[in-house]
Amino acid sequence: MTIRLLGRTEIRHLAKSIDFRPRKSFGQNFVHDANTVRRIVSASGVNRSDHVLEVGPGLGSLTLALLDRGARVTAVEIDPVLARQLPTTIADHSHSEANRFKVINQDILTFEQSEMPDPPTAVVANLPYNVAVPALLHLLAEFPSIRTVMVMVQAEVAERLAAEPGGKDYGVPSAKMRFFGNVRRYGSVSPTVFWPIPRVYSGLVRIDRYETSKWPTDPEFRQQVFDLIDIAFAQRRKTSRNAFAEWAGSGNESASRLLAASIDPSRRGETLAIDDFVRLLQRSSDWHIVPKPEAVREVVEGEETHVR
Template identity: 85%
Template sequence: MTIRLLGRTEIRRLAKEIDFRPRKSFGQNFVHDANTVRRIVSASGIHRTDHVLEVGPGLGSLTLALLDRGAQVTAVEIDPLLARQLPATIADHSHSEINRLSVLNRDILTLMPGDLTDQPTALVANLPYNVAVPALLHLLAEFPTIRTVMVMVQAEVAERLAAEPGGKDYGVPSAKVRFYGNVRRHGMVSPTVFWPIPRVYSGLVRIDRYETSPWPTDEAFRDEVFNLIDIGFAQRRKTSRNAFADWAGSGNESAERLLAASIDPSRRGETLAIADFVRLLQRSNEAALEAGKQQEQVRVT
């Protein structure tokens, strides 16, 4: 059976039938343009063999397009009214595809691997504006099985996520998402394809997780790297020597650690790539380990 995608009129009709009013607190803006959801799904590169995690499915526009691709879909919806309605909408628009859909009424920021029977291989979502970055970082951290991410976010957030070191939009989110994989933009989305119409444009961002990570990915190492990123961007105009002074112990020691990691101490944090932050941590850990060995040798002798 051919899946019927939702249009503007049907979105409004569905909302009226279930007495639903979009809530700003949940960042609820729903896509009603079939070409837009097809574009998102196509750019994601998902296949029939994928298990897609969708965040904030709302009334089901993108959900239907994902199912039309042949993928298995787990939709996580925080709004209980929408979570209850979604299976009925999917069944009404495609009787046979409902078997490939699971719906969870959950806050995405609390979702863990144990909550799912099968682990997702892709994340495709129109992320709520108010939790876009925290949700993205949480899912990348907790679900290493996710290999591909295609998200629609506020245009400003899309620019930050995809920004390169040294640019005005480059910041903490830019560096942290690159801990997991390669990031690139996939164009803009007009506010007119949403209901209600937001005041800003949206942007598409794709993240492809590294096939083989260039660095350790365990939680402890990641937390240490992310701490360095937070320090490096805490005061953007400071030189790295001064920015990392508290972490390193002194201005001189900070400079020595940076030089050991092949980083000019006069560079600012906003120019450091994720590889620089990783290398700084690794060289510092190696130096600390060597210093510990020397102290042990002195103690023994």
Template identity: 65%
Template sequence: MAVLLIEAGTALSDSPRLLGPAQIRTLAAEIGVRPTKTLGQNFVHDANTVRRIVAESGVGVDDTVLEVGPGLGSLTLALLGAAGRVVAVEIDPVLAARLPATIEEFAPVQADRFTVVTADAMTVGQADLPVAPTALVANLPYNVAVPVLLHLMAEFPTIATALVMVQAEVADRLAAGPGGRVYGVPSVKARYFGTVRRAGAVGRNVFWPEPKVESGLVRIDRTQAHPDDPGVRRSVFAVIDAAFAQRRKTMRSALAGWAGGAVEAERRLRAAGIDPGIRGERLDIDDFVRLAAVDAS
């Protein structure tokens, strides 16, 4: 569970003040911001929701949290009440420019532990951040949630835990296990980095503007089960993509293009201890890792 950061001699009243609906609309009006679908902007205006997200993330005073898409600062303020430091990545320069003043106003005691970086989360790298993050907590833009999540987990191996809010259907896919109806590419690739589970649901009424879809929380706890090597990861992900490109086909047929023919695909599958007649949706990440490691003939 998250802990409230209260330094010696610091009163509880010095904890960050959280944003409500009125503050959200006032801030947006001040800087002339209207949420856009292009950037996937839906601002959380419910204090209990951001408290719940922070609690589920488990971040504490030893954590440096990477937040993506902080928007007007709702979740940021709650994170500053628990984490040692928050680094926010915001693609919108207007929002990014306003955030420091918002933090100074609503969390003056914690303001020196906050940094905002104006960047695209799809391309942000280690050199862009002032310090390596230990946790990812974010309300991800729903239109690019999966690629952003996978990029950040790959780019920042120091991230030990991730707690992200995404569209409910995407949350289901990420957390699905082998054999499930919605198990697919996102499910398997997320498991390359660690254990994945659903961590709750979020209603539409806590956002402004209210989205047309339900939202869900997904948590990833990183493990060291698979190599933290970009080349190995790319090879594994290539096999996953091929296996699910035509998900109703057997692995022998689905991997024919990837392997250079059905015969070679079958050879590699058998070498990895996988039944060539099985479908990709029945395999777990460990199966794909073994398969990618089989040398070409």
């Protein structure tokens, strides 16, 4: 039997019934359009064989659509009020499907494999832009079982995640995400399908993990590649020769390492693809000289909005 999805009026009534007001600190904007959540679920490609990890289920709009698709869903919700209400909402709007659902009240950035012994195969979520990148990198590293990711984020973040080398939006998130898989945009979402209505558009992004990685995926190797990416974008307008000078030991040594990796030393870091960073590391004789630079934080201008 088809699950009854949440509409605009029901979203408002549900929030009122639990005396809940959206919190700007969590960027809480709730989807009330059934076509939008069906579109997200359809684009994710999940089916009855999938165990979906949903981040920030909110009032349950997307959760119900995932259950309607036949998937098992484990939802991680940081807000304790919403986490307590969600099982009741699922039970009220579905039947035996509630047996395929579990909610965990926790911050996704501290969520670990040990807390989810049944490994997830997919992530489907509406993410706030200010935690979107660290959340995705954390989940892809923590759960190798995840094959597909479909997320809705602020439009500017979607552009950065899917940007290609050399483009104005290409940066640290673009390169690091491609360490795990292929990244594609899946269109935009209007602010009018949310309550409250945000002042920004959202974008859909899908990540498909490589079936067979072309490079090692162990934590040590991954961190060293990520360190090189951070170095390259710390001063993105520098040539690669100058950007990697401190890492390599000197300008000449930097140029030699770059040439050994088939990289023109005059290229800027913003033109390097993930394959280039991996090759540079692999062709370097001593991986362990890579320093631990301060985290490079890319600020996305616009309203902080958690679109659910």
